[in-house]
Amino acid sequence: MTVYETDLPGVGRKFEYEIDGDDRLVVLIHHDGRREVFRRPSAEADSEKLFELSDRQAREFGTLLEGAYFQPVDLERVQVPLGEEIIEWHEVGPDSSAVGRSLADSNVRHETGTSVLAVQRADETVGNPPPEFELSAGDVVVALGTRAEHRTLSDLLSD
Amino acid sequence: MAEVLVELGVAFTALAVAGALAARLNQSVIPAYILAGVVVGPNPPRTLGPVDLTLVSRSQMLDVGAELGVVLLLFFLGLEFSPDRLLARPTRLLGVGATDFLVNFGVGAALAALFGFPLLTALFFASIVYISSSAVVTKSLVERGWIADPESDVILGTLVFEDLLIAVVLAVLTAVALGGGGVAAVLASVGTAAAFLLALAAVAVYGTSYVERLLSVEADELFLLFAVGVTTLVAGGALSLGVSEAVAAFFVGIAFGRTDHAERLESVVGPTRDLFAAVFFFTIGLSTDVTTFLDVGALLAVAVVATGLSKVASGLLGGRFYGLNRRRSLRVGVGLVPRGEFSLVIASLATAAGATLPRTEELASFTVGYVLVMSVVGTVAMRYVDSLTAFGGGE
Numbered sequence: 076m077t078v079y080e081t082d083l084p085g086v087g088r089k090f091e092y093e094i095d096g097d098d099r100l101v102v103l104i105h106h107d108g109r110r111e112v113f114r115r116p117s118a119e120a121d122s123e124k125l126f127e128l129s130d131r132q133a134r135e136f137g138t139l140l141e142g143a144y145f146q147p148v149d150l151e152r153v154q155v156p157l158g159e160e161i162i163e164w165h166e167v168g169p170d171s172s173a174v175g176r177s178l179a180d181s182n183v184r185h186e187t188g189t190s191v192l193a194v195q196r197a198d199e200t201v202g203n204p205p206p207e208f209e210l211s212a213g214d215v216v217v218a219l220g221t222r223a224e225h226r227t228l229s230d231l232l233s234d
Numbered sequence: 235m236a237e238v239l240v241e242l243g244v245a246f247t248a249l250a251v252a253g254a255l256a257a258r259l260n261q262s263v264i265p266a267y268i269l270a271g272v273v274v275g276p277n278p279p280r281t282l283g284p285v286d287l288t289l290v291s292r293s294q295m296l297d298v299g300a301e302l303g304v305v306l307l308l309f310f311l312g313l314e315f316s317p318d319r320l321l322a323r324p325t326r327l328l329g330v331g332a333t334d335f336l337v338n339f340g341v342g343a344a345l346a347a348l349f350g351f352p353l354l355t356a357l358f359f360a361s362i363v364y365i366s367s368s369a370v371v372t373k374s375l376v377e378r379g380w381i382a383d384p385e386s387d388v389i390l391g392t393l394v395f396e397d398l399l400i401a402v403v404l405a406v407l408t409a410v411a412l413g414g415g416g417v418a419a420v421l422a423s424v425g426t427a428a429a430f431l432l433a434l435a436a437v438a439v440y441g442t443s444y445v446e447r448l449l450s451v452e453a454d455e456l457f458l459l460f461a462v463g464v465t466t467l468v469a470g471g472a473l474s475l476g477v478s479e480a481v482a483a484f485f486v487g488i489a490f491g492r493t494d495h496a497e498r499l500e501s502v503v504g505p506t507r508d509l510f511a512a513v514f515f516f517t518i519g520l521s522t523d524v525t526t527f528l529d530v531g532a533l534l535a536v537a538v539v540a541t542g543l544s545k546v547a548s549g550l551l552g553g554r555f556y557g558l559n560r561r562r563s564l565r566v567g568v569g570l571v572p573r574g575e576f577s578l579v580i581a582s583l584a585t586a587a588g589a590t591l592p593r594t595e596e597l598a599s600f601t602v603g604y605v606l607v608m609s610v611v612g613t614v615a616m617r618y619v620d621s622l623t624a625f626g627g628g629e
Binding site: 081083084085089101105106107110113115119121122123124148 | 559
């Protein structure tokens with residue numbers, strides 16, 4: 076990531092931000108605080124003006140870009156804390172011993188200590204699944220438990 | 235009192251209307267301000283049907299405003315002068331700046347010789363056609379969106395180079411012109427100017443911390459008064475010693491620009507500069523008799539074509555120095571065509587030195603006509619340059 080900064084006498088400052096290769100975003104900060112944002116797809120092309128913001132708008136918009144208002148979640152590890160216990164999502168691996176067996180047979184409750192709240196299969200969710208519910212590979216098990224209990228469950232479902 | 239107030243009111247209103255019209259037509263305000271002065275001034279056109287158009291006479295009040303306009307224009311030139319830019323790529327910029335100077339100053343000098351101007355007047359003439367208009371060019375760059383592209387670096391770099399060079403040229407020329415008489419007088423005058431400007435330059439370079447403290451005031455109004463006060467005082471002092479007030483103001487601008495207050499100066503003093511600069515252009519319009527354009531018609535026609543083409547040529551070369559392609563290089567050339575405020579400043583300095591300078595009246599009326607044409611032609615050419623490139627075979 077490279078940023079090129081140029082002083083423009085009588086106008087303000089210019090920043091060029093490399094997106095990738097020759098493709099650049101050009102941000103022009105005028106002395107009066109106005110921001111003009113251009114995009115130049117290649118070195119030979121002309122910059123195309125994308126938008127213009129006032130100083131105040133630019134600051135607010137900038138925080139949006141920074142993610143200050145909304146932090147995108149890393150979907151690899153979703154955790155919702157509930158006191159000591161947390162809710163976690165576990166994917167059932169193809170080689171897991173739990174595949175093709177009901178929750179009662181796998182004895183999930185007693186083996187791991189977690190409570191299964193729901194199972195997500197493709198785009199449907201079975202809430203509070205009965206003991207005879209059979210797991211298959213690719214299911215996502217939503218369970219409640221301590222961190223240690225979750226580790227045990229994760230081991231059971233991934234092998 | 236009432237009369238003066240009404241005249242000033244007419245002047246400012248005429249400026250406002252002209253400026254609004256220029257904005258509507260996507261043109262620079264500078265020619266519009268001059269034309270406003272021409273219309274309501276004492277020279278023709280004097281009537282519009284039954285309406286008397288001679289509403290404003292050239293009063294001392296306006297003259298003082300115009301003088302302040304010149305001082306503040308040059309002050310801002312110094313303020314925005316960035317030595318870092320000049321030193322960033324010195325060899326390249328030197329190549330571009332030198333090409334620009336040699337070609338355009340050269341063409342100007344040749345024209346002046348062709349039309350039989352005496353040496354000193356010829357040098358003023360060459361300076362007038364050499365210097366591009368920072369105001370018009372910069373504004374057009376932003377409007378056209380070229381400002382985001384590499385050609386703007388070359389154009390703005392050239393302007394910085396021109397500004398510095400013209401300060402030197404002006405300092406020498408005015409010293410010689412104001413020195414008048416014999417060789418000894420001229421030498422004394424040039425010596426005084428050099429000493430004064432060197433002292434100013436020393437303050438600019440070494441006195442940054444003092445200037446910094448001088449300007450460290452909370453309230454904007456005090457800040458404005460300090461800045462304008464110091465600038466005007468130094469400019470006045472310079473003039474009483476026979477040194478160009480414009481060049482002195484340029485150096486004060488450089489001194490102020492090196493402090494941390496540069497941006498605050500731009501925003502706080504900017505409106506004051508705009509007001510008095512408008513008065514300056516208006517006053518030029520007031521003292522312009524458009525019928526004299528006919529007397530300098532041949533010179534005007536030849537100069538417009540020759541110096542327009544010479545800027546395009548030097549810009550093409552300069553763009554090549556920076557490794558730009560043909561299309562961008564052509565933009566550099568066309569982008570530098572507009573001439574404006576500084577050509578007028580130089581002409582007004584020549585007029586001020588009038589007594590010792592032959593044919594200044596001719597020079598003054600030529601400059602007004604020239605700036606009117608060049609500022610408009612330049613901005614219009616910037617609009618169509620790309621179609622020209624396409625017509626000439628792409629990149």
